[in-house]
Structure formats: structure tokens, C-alpha cells
Amino acid sequence: MNLKINHQSVVGRPGQTILEVVHNYGIKIPSLCYHPDLDVKANCRVCVVEINGYDKLVTACSTPVVKGMDILTDSPRVKAARATNLELVLSEHTKKCATCISSPDCELLRLAREYKIRSDRLAPRKKGRKTYRFANAVEIDGEQCIDCDNCVSACHNQGIDYLERKGAGAAQEIVPVKDSACIYCGQCAVHCPAASAQEQSSWPAVEAAIKDKKKIVVAQFAPAVRVSLGEEFGMPYGTNCEGQIYTALQQLGFNSVVDVNFGADITTMTEANELLERMKDKKSIWPMMSSCCPSWVAYAEYYHPELLPHLTMARSPQIHLAGAVKTYWAEKKGVDPKNIVLVSVMPCTAKKYEVVRPELSLNGRPLVDHVITTRELAYLIKKKRIDFKNLKPSSGDDLFNHGSGAAAIYGASGGVMESALRSAADLACVGQKSPLCHSRLEFKEVRGLAGIKEATVEVAGQKFKVAVVNGISNIDKILPKLKKYHCIEVMACPGGCLGGGGQPIPTTNAIRQKRLDGLYSIDKSRSIRRAHENQAMVEYYNWALKKGLSAKVLHTTYKKTKGSILTTVKQ
Amino acid sequence: MINKTKIIKEISDAGLVGRGGASYPTAQKWVAVHDALKTKKIGYIIVNGAEGEPGVKKDGYLIEKYPETVIDGIFLADEYLGPNKIKKIYFFLSKEYYRKYASGLKKVLALKKYKRLAEKLEFFIKPEALAYICGEETALLNLIEGKKIEPRLKPPYPTTSGLHGHPTLINNIETFYNVSRVNRGKYQEDRFYTITGAAKHRGVYQLPINLTVEALLRKTGNYPDWPFFVQVGGEASGEVLNAKQLDRPVEGAGSVMVYRAKGTDKHELLKYWLKFYRDQSCGKCVTCREGTYRLWELINRKKMDYPFFWEIVLALEETSYCGLGSSLPLPIKSYFNNIVKK
Numbered sequence A: 001m002n003l004k005i006n007h008q009s010v011v012g013r014p015g016q017t018i019l020e021v022v023h024n025y026g027i028k029i030p031s032l033c034y035h036p037d038l039d040v041k042a043n044c045r046v047c048v049v050e051i052n053g054y055d056k057l058v059t060a061c062s063t064p065v066v067k068g069m070d071i072l073t074d075s076p077r078v079k080a081a082r083a084t085n086l087e088l089v090l091s092e093h094t095k096k097c098a099t100c101i102s103s104p105d106c107e108l109l110r111l112a113r114e115y116k117i118r119s120d121r122l123a124p125r126k127k128g129r130k131t132y133r134f135a136n137a138v139e140i141d142g143e144q145c146i147d148c149d150n151c152v153s154a155c156h157n158q159g160i161d162y163l164e165r166k167g168a169g170a171a172q173e174i175v176p177v178k179d180s181a182c183i184y185c186g187q188c189a190v191h192c193p194a195a196s197a198q199e200q201s202s203w204p205a206v207e208a209a210i211k212d213k214k215k216i217v218v219a220q221f222a223p224a225v226r227v228s229l230g231e232e233f234g235m236p237y238g239t240n241c242e243g244q245i246y247t248a249l250q251q252l253g254f255n256s257v258v259d260v261n262f263g264a265d266i267t268t269m270t271e272a273n274e275l276l277e278r279m280k281d282k283k284s285i286w287p288m289m290s291s292c293c294p295s296w297v298a299y300a301e302y303y304h305p306e307l308l309p310h311l312t313m314a315r316s317p318q319i320h321l322a323g324a325v326k327t328y329w330a331e332k333k334g335v336d337p338k339n340i341v342l343v344s345v346m347p348c349t350a351k352k353y354e355v356v357r358p359e360l361s362l363n364g365r366p367l368v369d370h371v372i373t374t375r376e377l378a379y380l381i382k383k384k385r386i387d388f389k390n391l392k393p394s395s396g397d398d399l400f401n402h403g404s405g406a407a408a409i410y411g412a413s414g415g416v417m418e419s420a421l422r423s424a425a426d427l428a429c430v431g432q433k434s435p436l437c438h439s440r441l442e443f444k445e446v447r448g449l450a451g452i453k454e455a456t457v458e459v460a461g462q463k464f465k466v467a468v469v470n471g472i473s474n475i476d477k478i479l480p481k482l483k484k485y486h487c488i489e490v491m492a493c494p495g496g497c498l499g500g501g502g503q504p505i506p507t508t509n510a511i512r513q514k515r516l517d518g519l520y521s522i523d524k525s526r527s528i529r530r531a532h533e534n535q536a537m538v539e540y541y542n543w544a545l546k547k548g549l550s551a552k553v554l555h556t557t558y559k560k561t562k563g564s565i566l567t568t569v570k571q
Numbered sequence B: 001m002i003n004k005t006k007i008i009k010e011i012s013d014a015g016l017v018g019r020g021g022a023s024y025p026t027a028q029k030w031v032a033v034h035d036a037l038k039t040k041k042i043g044y045i046i047v048n049g050a051e052g053e054p055g056v057k058k059d060g061y062l063i064e065k066y067p068e069t070v071i072d073g074i075f076l077a078d079e080y081l082g083p084n085k086i087k088k089i090y091f092f093l094s095k096e097y098y099r100k101y102a103s104g105l106k107k108v109l110a111l112k113k114y115k116r117l118a119e120k121l122e123f124f125i126k127p128e129a130l131a132y133i134c135g136e137e138t139a140l141l142n143l144i145e146g147k148k149i150e151p152r153l154k155p156p157y158p159t160t161s162g163l164h165g166h167p168t169l170i171n172n173i174e175t176f177y178n179v180s181r182v183n184r185g186k187y188q189e190d191r192f193y194t195i196t197g198a199a200k201h202r203g204v205y206q207l208p209i210n211l212t213v214e215a216l217l218r219k220t221g222n223y224p225d226w227p228f229f230v231q232v233g234g235e236a237s238g239e240v241l242n243a244k245q246l247d248r249p250v251e252g253a254g255s256v257m258v259y260r261a262k263g264t265d266k267h268e269l270l271k272y273w274l275k276f277y278r279d280q281s282c283g284k285c286v287t288c289r290e291g292t293y294r295l296w297e298l299i300n301r302k303k304m305d306y307p308f309f310w311e312i313v314l315a316l317e318e319t320s321y322c323g324l325g326s327s328l329p330l331p332i333k334s335y336f337n338n339i340v341k342k
Helices: A018-024 A076-092 A106-112 A150-157 A204-209 A225-226 A229-233 A242-252 A260-280 A293-301 A305-310 A317-333 A351-354 A374-383 A405-411 A413-429 A472-484 A508-525 A535-546 A550-554 B005-012 B024-037 B057-063 B069-082 B095-109 B114-122 B136-142 B173-183 B214-218 B266-280 B286-299 B305-321 B324-328 B331-340
Strands: A002-003 A008-011 A048-051 A070-071 A130-134 A138-141 A164-165 A172-174 A198-201 A218-222 A256-259 A342-346 A370-373 A454-458 A460-470 A487-491 A566-570 B045-049 B088-093 B120-124 B167-174 B190-197 B203-208 B228-232 B239-242 B255-260
Touching: A002 A018, A008 A172, A018 B228, A048 A076, A076 B286, A076 B305, A130 A172, A150 A164, A172 A225, A172 B114, A172 B255, A204 A218, A204 A342, A204 A370, A218 A242, A218 A260, A225 A242, A225 A260, A225 A374, A225 A405, A225 A487, A225 A508, A225 A566, A229 A242, A229 A374, A242 A256, A242 A374, A260 A317, A260 A413, A260 A535, A293 A305, A293 A351, A293 A472, A317 A342, A317 A351, A317 A508, A317 A535, A317 A550, A342 A374, A351 A370, A370 A374, A405 A413, A405 A508, A413 A454, A413 A460, A413 A472, A454 A472, A460 A472, A472 A487, A535 A550, A550 B228, B005 B024, B005 B069, B005 B173, B024 B069, B024 B167, B024 B173, B045 B057, B045 B069, B045 B136, B045 B173, B057 B069, B057 B095, B057 B173, B057 B190, B069 B088, B069 B095, B069 B114, B069 B173, B088 B095, B088 B114, B088 B239, B095 B114, B095 B120, B114 B120, B136 B167, B167 B173, B190 B214, B203 B214, B214 B228, B214 B255, B228 B331, B239 B331, B266 B286, B266 B324, B266 B331, B286 B324, B305 B324, B305 B331, B324 B331
Parallel strands: A002 A070, A218 A256, A218 A342, A342 A370, A460 A487, B045 B088, B045 B167, B088 B120, B190 B255
Antiparallel strands: A002 A008, A048 A070, A130 A138, A130 A566, A138 A198, A164 A172, A454 A460, B190 B203, B228 B239, B228 B255
């Protein structure tokens, strides 16, 4: 159907909203509470537009287009109303720009400038509001909240419903729900336009560690970070900026940089071996379920403790690599592990919580000292005014810098499953010498952004049913038919780690897809695409087994929890 | 069995419109729910006696005086929509009305004719906080569903996707009363008016529709012989008119509040309205939540920033999510235009 936007003829489809049509034509309308992942709420009233013949302004996010509509997105009337609403929104938000990692690209600040919002007429009204901290991972700072409800919707989409907007009018507040538990996934944070829901900052501690000359500060970065960090610096979505990450981390003052892709290969190796063990033992529990997503582990420990025996005992890639750094790496480098400060760069907020789990420490000390999110790393780079986009790529020349192609895809939902299948199928062939024994490399059935992905594959002549749960809300679809499967991968965040709670804002399905494509093209570009073919990793793995370190650096345990960890702070 | 075509024609011919304030044609609403139920198995009826608007008292008057007629109207709606399809009927009342009038209604429901109706009719008591927004249809749906009391995005409309997503007929008590009278051939093109404030004979009157404010005040012996002004359509959201503007018909919820021109303090009156809106704002949208909060703050400052005040009032008028926020400007603006400036 034909309609007009700012006197220009455009075409819209029935069912599309004004905002959708306008975006197709590259016209910008500011919005705060709108997010393509979430149901339209239309509560920020910032995307208002004028329609010829309508009494009132309407919100572009919620108004379907009608044939012949004559829409003005930037008329003086629209601008005035938008400016008033923005002034009202901004007066809710206590400005903490000096220490806020969102400040370099803050949408609120950008709109305040564009609409010349006065800051002298209204005092920020939320001073003294509480901050709710969820373990050491995520927090919701009531002083910064603009009541857009995105966090509540994102948590609802996860099927968790840990957050609610309680109370009425100006007194309402986002609060944790009592008989529910947070899984620390940070989907609230990655959907918050006001940095109210955000990761609990670890960057100040990292800065301090770098300044301490007595310490050897080592960075390890996750698979998904390399295809998303570039977005923070205007690079195209999905660009692999691994080389720039190495350079940037060195420029930030890290003494050494290692790649969690190496850790992912350790994980695959550990998991594949466990799978083969389970296949040998008739009493084994099936299906075997993945455990590298700490939010999924937190979910199972609270909501479904009966599933815990299904979880693989393999640790996650960040913890695997951390164990390697603090034992093997330290030994080879001749340094005391106590002097190593290991910093993880993760697309995830729950990884902050994972590292403080007591069973994941070595000799009473956490294996990973600090975890920063992709966003926090971007902030540190911006803060130091490093021209990331134009950095000369470099590569690590260290022990743990090369992962297989299978490791790269750990960052995508289905990647862990595919990696495990590549190795298990191949390892099962070893020694069988059967001419029929050939193993597949690619398992495209488990790739992509669908909520549930299923496949039947062959491992050592045995038919294997596998499923991938993409986004924790889909778990309920699998649970009733659990017995059907041999292996299940679960990732709490939609898309897997590439859509993690610590990733750049915005994260939408279109962006997830680009990051995903980026990861699979890394996989394709590698000459080694199976974890167990990573010789350096196998060397380390065998070393760990020989040293009897398996329980200390390869395997872990789980236990039922009674709830999530909540701390309420009043500033 | 009732003749469905006939009853819709009767309602339509009588020109019945919603009496909650929005004046939506009743026949259209009934047909919409009926059509929606052709493909859906379950539907609901909600009898709205919320009467959230201060100064409107006709719902209470009506159920006290005519409980049988009201129940009969609900019965007709149930018959029309299909008693097997209508799963439940919620009769929404304030605590006070329930205490005073529920026994009268229950007596009628005990009649044999209404046995089936009584089985599925449940009284639903209005909460004390956010009483005003509960009159908004979709906020009322949220309330009954146990969700946060705030309006929903429309469409979908309650007629097709109301309570728990099922087609739902929501009508004011007065509408059910009128439907029954239409059906019995007793409808007289009248309506209820509430007169409050400084008027001599305050109360609820049943008089012909479309009376002008002046005619209503004179007919009821309430035309003041002292300087006055009025607020028509509710003590909160009604329009303020001066004594020369009384030739307009009393529309909407049908109430007239009489103010003494002398002795009504401008500041106090503004404060009353602004406090009311601030307290009743559900919190969903920025403009209403923040706007009403800040207007209240502005009026309590030593020096009022009028340009900013009007800026916020305009934003409320143009960009509020629902009728609560967008109804604030009318009393404020009309008071300034018709009283303060004169």
C-alpha cells in the first residue's frame, strides 16, 4: 500500500508499524523502549509522529500503517512533544556518566544533545533508589532506571520472570520476584537503554591490576567476542576482529593474551571423551547435556536439579583455559601462579558468577581473577582512546593462541554440539579400522537461530539423537521428551554466546545472524576444524591427565540451589 | 430464546451509546463480541460499575433503585451472546457499592429466571488504589487477570480479545439498565445526571437526554443565584465552563459540579486536580507518570514556571498512552480559558 512519510511516497505492507516502514526507508525515529526482540510496549512516548488528520500524535512503534497515511516524523509539533517526553525521561535517570561504560555511546545523551534538552528544570527524582545485585554478575540500579520495562520483558522472554515493575505511578520500581531465581544471563542488561540493568563492573579492578607492576596480567577472550567487538567501533556486524583484539589488549597493558578458543578445544576433548565413556557403560545416564553455559547450569541447579546428573562433568572453555594458564602455562613460563592475574573477556554476564563458584578454584584461589564483558572491554579501549578500527592486527605468539574451527563456533548456539559430534564421531572411529567408518565434519542441522534444533547422527555406528536448545525459554519444549535424546546442548541466551548478556547494544536477531555468519566463516577458514586435532591442546590435555590434574582442571560438579544470590544496596 | 436481530435493532434504534464516558454505540459493541464468538468457544461479560470519576454517582443510584432492570439487561446480553459460550460474568463494583447494594442485586439473582446467570456471575471488588484507571476497559481486564493495573495496547480490542484473550463484552451498568428497558419497550430517551458541589439540591436525577447544562440546573432547582462556574463530566476530567457557556448539552458521564466563583482558590483547585492525576497515574507511560508527577512538583514550587507547565500539559494531551493522561489538559485548560482569563 502507498503512504507518505515526510511528503515522500513510500510503500508499506499491511500489518507493518510506522516504525518498521520508516526504518526500511532509512529514516530515523528515536525510540527507547522499542526493541525488535520484545513485544511492543509503547511506553517511552519518544517515537511519536504526526499523522495528517489525526487529533493526537501517535507512537510509531505501535501504530500500524494504513493506506494513504500522511506521516510527519520530524515536524515542529513532533519535535516539541518528543523533547518534552525526553526531558521527563532524562529527569528519571540519575546521571553517572563519569563511571558509566555506556557513556561513550549513550543514546540518552545523544538524544539530549540532538533535542537540546535542558537539564536545569527538573531535578533527578530517583536519587536514593535501591540497586539490586544478582550475585556478582548483573545489577539493576533504580537510580538510573527509566521505567521502560525492557528488562522485565527480556526476562519474561527468557521464561524466567525474575523481574517485575511493582507499585504505581512515579513510585513504581523494577524489583526481583521473590519466588523466582535469577540465572545471571544479563538479557535484562543487553536490552536496557539506560544502563540501569547492567553488568557489575569489573573494569576498574582490571585497570588496577594492569597498573600493578608486580603482577603478570593475562587476558583470555571468548569465541563470540571477536565477531561482535568491532560493532562498538563502527565495524560491520560479524567482522572477525581477532587480530585487533590481540593488539588492543596489548596496548591496554596486558602482559600476555591467550584465546579461549584453545579452551573450547579442551572442553570438546573432555566432553567427547566423557561421551565415549558413557557409551561404553550400560548404566550411563542419558541424555548427556552440555554445561558450558553458566546460566543454564544456574537454571538447572535451581529449577531442575533432577537434571544435574545429565550435565557433562566437563568444565567450560573459560575455566578450562584458566586451569591451563595457572598450571601448564605458569610452569612453562616459570612464573608463580599467584602472581598471575587472569582476566576473561566474555560476551556474558554469568561468566562473572561462574568464576567465583568455589568448586572452580585452584588451591583456594579462583582460577579467573576478573571477568569483563565485551562492552566493558570496548569501554576500556575507548577510554584509552585506542583507534580500534585501524589497529594493526597481531596474533598471539604464546602457547594457547590457536583453536580449531570447532572452537570458534562455540560462540553460536549449536556450536558446542557440532564440535562434540565432530570429535566424538572421529574419535570413535579410531582403532575400528572399518572402511565404513567415516565421520562427518559439518552438522548444519544444529546451526541457526531456531529455538529447538534436532538431528539424528551416527557415532561409531550408533544412531544418535541430539537436540539443541537455543534460549532457555525453549527448555520446556524438550523436557517432556528428554528420553528421546542422547545429547542435548543448552544455551540460555538466544543465539548462544553471540547473543549473550554482555554483548554490544543493540543485539537483535538480524545482528545475531551476522555474528553467527562471522563465526562459521572463521570455522571454514581454519585448516584444523576438529578439536582433537589441535596438537598443542592434546599435548596439554595429556600433560594434565598424566599429572593427575583431571579433577582440578578438567572436571567439575553441580549442586541443587535454593535460590539466586541477591544483594540489595541503598546508595 | 431471544430474537437476536430484533434486540440489536431495538438497541440501535434507541441510539444507546456507552455511558462510561466514551459514548461508543452499544449495538456495534454487542455485534462485535457476537461475531468474535462465532469462531471462539469462550467469552466473558463484564459489568462495569467502577464509577472512578469523582462526582459521578449514578451507578450506585441505579443499582439501588433498579436492581432487577440491571440484572435483566445482563441476562439479555448473556442470552444474546450465548449462555453456553459466556463462561463468566464479572460484576465490578466499589467496596462501598458492594456493601450497600449487593444484597439487593443478590435478591434479584435468586429469582428462578436468573438461576443460570447467578451461577456464573461473580462480584469483583474494585481496589482502593488506582481506582480511576480501573474504569479503563483494558486496565480492568488486567486487574481481573491479576496483572499490573495498566491499560493494554489496542488493538486488539476487548470485543475480540479481552479477558484471558477471549471475546469480552464490557458495558457500564447504565447500558445494561437501558438495554432491558429498550427490550421491555420502556426506554424513554432519558439518562442519569449527577449534580454535586455547591449546588443546593445535590443528587442523581433521571431526566431526558441531551439537556443543556443550564436546563439541567434550572429543572433541578440548582441554578445558583450567586456567581458560579461548573465542571461538566466529572470533578477530575470534566470541562470547566463559566455561566455564559451553559447552553451546551451535558455529555459523557453526565455530571455537573457547581463551584462558587468567590471563595474557590485557584491554587487549591489546581492542586486538587494535579494531585488526583498524579495519584491515579498507573505508571506505564512516561508522559503521564512523569508529567503528572512534575506538574504536581511545579505547582508546589514558590514560583510557578508557567511556560514549562503548559509544555507538559500539551505533551499529556498529545502523547499520553491512554485516556487518563490525555484527559488532564481539559479541566486545566478550560479552567484557565473560561474562568481565570475572563
